[in-house]
Amino acid sequence: MRETVKLISMEGFEFVIDREAAMVSQTIRSMLTSPGGFSESKDGVVTFPDISTTILEKICQYFYWSLQYSRGKETKFHIEPELTLELMMAANYLHT
Numbered sequence: 114m115r116e117t118v119k120l121i122s123m124e125g126f127e128f129v130i131d132r133e134a135a136m137v138s139q140t141i142r143s144m145l146t147s148p149g150g151f152s153e154s155k156d157g158v159v160t161f162p163d164i165s166t167t168i169l170e171k172i173c174q175y176f177y178w179s180l181q182y183s184r185g186k187e188t189k190f191h192i193e194p195e196l197t198l199e200l201m202m203a204a205n206y207l208h209t
Contacts, residue, residue: 118145118157120173122166132157134176139208163206168199175209 116132118141136142144153153159161169171192178190192200 116157118159120169121158121160122164122169123162124166126166126169128169128173130173130176134173134180135159137176137179137209138172140206164203165199168196168203171196171200172203172207172209179209 117129118132118135120128120130120135120141122128132145135145141159144151144159145157147154164172175190178188181188
């Protein structure tokens, strides 16, 4: 069984993804690996009160795409124009 983490959007929708995929984000990586007993590192659950379900879903897709790309599978990652601004803000926060 693979190790997973749970990412929760502002609306409370939960995305369970592979820990390796979540580690694409420097911010999530820091939350999950930092010493000091933070709940995220203990529970493997990260809540994003400012990221909508639609945007968090696209971010999860990007994490998996990024892993494939880093392994040599060069495909395009499609972003719907109406999501661009919100995705850029979330990507900036997540350092992806």
